[in-house]
Amino acid sequence: MISFKMSEEQRGYIHSVRQLAQQEIAPLALQMDEDSENFNWHYINILARENLIAPIIPVEFGGRGLDYLTIAMIVEEIAAACAGLAAAAVGTMHAVLPLLIGGTAEQKQEFLPGLTSQKPALASFALTEPQGGSDIESNHTIATYMGDRIILNGLKDYVINGAVAQFVTVCAKSNTTGKRAFQFFIVPANKIKVNMIRNTMGIRYVNTAQLAMENVALENRYALGQRDSGYLLLTQTLDIGRTLIAAIEVGIARAAFQLVLDYSRDREQFGRPIFSNQGISFPLASMATSIEAARLMVWRACDLIDKEEDFTQASSMAKMYASEVAQNVTTGAIDIIGAAAYDTGHIANVYFRDAKVCGIVGGTNNIQKMIISSLL
Structure with missing residues (x-):
C-alpha cells in the first residue's frame, strides 16, 4: 500500500523542483503560451540544467533513475508552472518508454545519454495518425523488411516534440500480418519530413507536428524487439x-x-x-x-x-x-x-x-x- 507520507528524498525533489518551477518557469507561462510559433529552447534548458527532461532514464545512462511516483510528483510541479513545458518532458519520457522496456543494452547506450546532458534534447512518440485517431489497430504506417534494411512509410499526426526531437519512436505495422502486428522503431529526426506544425488550442509551448516517412531506410539495429511483437x-x-x-x-x-x-x-x-x-x-x-x-x-x-x-x-x-x-x-x-x-x-x-x-x-x-x- 502506498504511504501517504513522502520520503525525505521525495520531499527534497519536490522542494527543489517547486522552487525552480515557480521562480523560473511560472513567471514566463503567459509568454510561453503567446510565443508558440517558434519553439524556444531557453525554457527546455531550465529542465535540462537539472536533468529533469527525462528523469525516468537510469543512472547508468546519465539519468536520475527515479521511480514513477516521484516522477509524477515532479511532473505535477512543472505542470503547475507551465503545462506545455511539462508536456514536452512527458512526451520525451513517452518516447523513451519502449526503449527502456523493450530495447537492448546497446540501443539504450546509443540513444539515452543524449537526453540526459545539460545541452537540451527531446524525443517524440509517434502513434496517432490523421485517419485512425483512437483506433490504433487501423495504423497505416508500414514497416517493410528488405534484407538487412527496414523501409518505413506512413504519416503520423499530433506528435509532441515532433519537429524538435532528436529521435522519434515510431509505431508501425508489418505489411503482411494481422491488426496487432506492431513494432517500434527508433528513427533519427533527420530521416523524417515535417509536414506541418499544429497551432493547438492548449499546451501551446510544446511543439506539435505532423510527420511523414517516405521510404525511410533503417538498419535493423533501429528496431525494438522482435518483428510484429510490439x-x-x-x-x-x-x-x-x-x-x-x-x-x-x-x-x-x-x-x-x-x-x-x-x-x-x-x-x-x-x-x-x-x-x-x-x-x-x-x-x-x-x-x-x-x-x-x-x-x-x-x-x-x-x-x-x-x-x-x-x-x-x-x-x-x-x-x-x-x-x-x-x-x-x-x-x-x-x-x-x-x-x-x-x-x-x-x-x-x-x-x-x-x-x-x-x-x-x-x-x-x-x-x-x-x-x-x-x-x-
Missing part, C-alpha cells in the same frame, strides 16, 4: 504515459485553484472578500477535495507501476478523473474571476485551454471508460 509493449507504454499525463492535469488544476483562491480572498464586493460568500467558498471546497482525490489516484497508479503489479485500470481511472477535475476546476476558476479571464492573455484562460487539450492527449475520457469497463 502490441504488449505498446499497451504498456500507453498505460504508463497516460498516468504521467494525469499528473500534468493535477498540476493544471492545482495552479488554477490557487489562482482563484487567492483572487477570492483579495477581491472585495459589498465591503468584504467574495470568499466569505458560500456561493464562492463552497465550490472552492469541492475543487480542493477533487484535486486531492485526483492526486491520490495518480499516486496509486504510479505505486502499482513501481511494484510491477497490474496497473492498466488504475492508470485509466487516474487519467479520466484527473481530466474531469482539471476541466471542472479551470472552468470554475473562469466563472469566479469573470470577464477578465475570458481574455486569452489571462493565465486562467491558459489553464482552461491546457486542461481541455490534456483531456484528449493520451486518450479521451470515453477511451478511458472503454478500458475501465473492459476490466470490470
Whole structure:
C-alpha cells in the first residue's frame, strides 16, 4: 500500500523542483503560451540544467533513475508552472518508454545519454495518425523488411516534440500480418519530413507536428524487439504515459485553484472578500477535495507501476478523473474571476485551454471508460 507520507528524498525533489518551477518557469507561462510559433529552447534548458527532461532514464545512462511516483510528483510541479513545458518532458519520457522496456543494452547506450546532458534534447512518440485517431489497430504506417534494411512509410499526426526531437519512436505495422502486428522503431529526426506544425488550442509551448516517412531506410539495429511483437509493449507504454499525463492535469488544476483562491480572498464586493460568500467558498471546497482525490489516484497508479503489479485500470481511472477535475476546476476558476479571464492573455484562460487539450492527449475520457469497463 502506498504511504501517504513522502520520503525525505521525495520531499527534497519536490522542494527543489517547486522552487525552480515557480521562480523560473511560472513567471514566463503567459509568454510561453503567446510565443508558440517558434519553439524556444531557453525554457527546455531550465529542465535540462537539472536533468529533469527525462528523469525516468537510469543512472547508468546519465539519468536520475527515479521511480514513477516521484516522477509524477515532479511532473505535477512543472505542470503547475507551465503545462506545455511539462508536456514536452512527458512526451520525451513517452518516447523513451519502449526503449527502456523493450530495447537492448546497446540501443539504450546509443540513444539515452543524449537526453540526459545539460545541452537540451527531446524525443517524440509517434502513434496517432490523421485517419485512425483512437483506433490504433487501423495504423497505416508500414514497416517493410528488405534484407538487412527496414523501409518505413506512413504519416503520423499530433506528435509532441515532433519537429524538435532528436529521435522519434515510431509505431508501425508489418505489411503482411494481422491488426496487432506492431513494432517500434527508433528513427533519427533527420530521416523524417515535417509536414506541418499544429497551432493547438492548449499546451501551446510544446511543439506539435505532423510527420511523414517516405521510404525511410533503417538498419535493423533501429528496431525494438522482435518483428510484429510490439502490441504488449505498446499497451504498456500507453498505460504508463497516460498516468504521467494525469499528473500534468493535477498540476493544471492545482495552479488554477490557487489562482482563484487567492483572487477570492483579495477581491472585495459589498465591503468584504467574495470568499466569505458560500456561493464562492463552497465550490472552492469541492475543487480542493477533487484535486486531492485526483492526486491520490495518480499516486496509486504510479505505486502499482513501481511494484510491477497490474496497473492498466488504475492508470485509466487516474487519467479520466484527473481530466474531469482539471476541466471542472479551470472552468470554475473562469466563472469566479469573470470577464477578465475570458481574455486569452489571462493565465486562467491558459489553464482552461491546457486542461481541455490534456483531456484528449493520451486518450479521451470515453477511451478511458472503454478500458475501465473492459476490466470490470
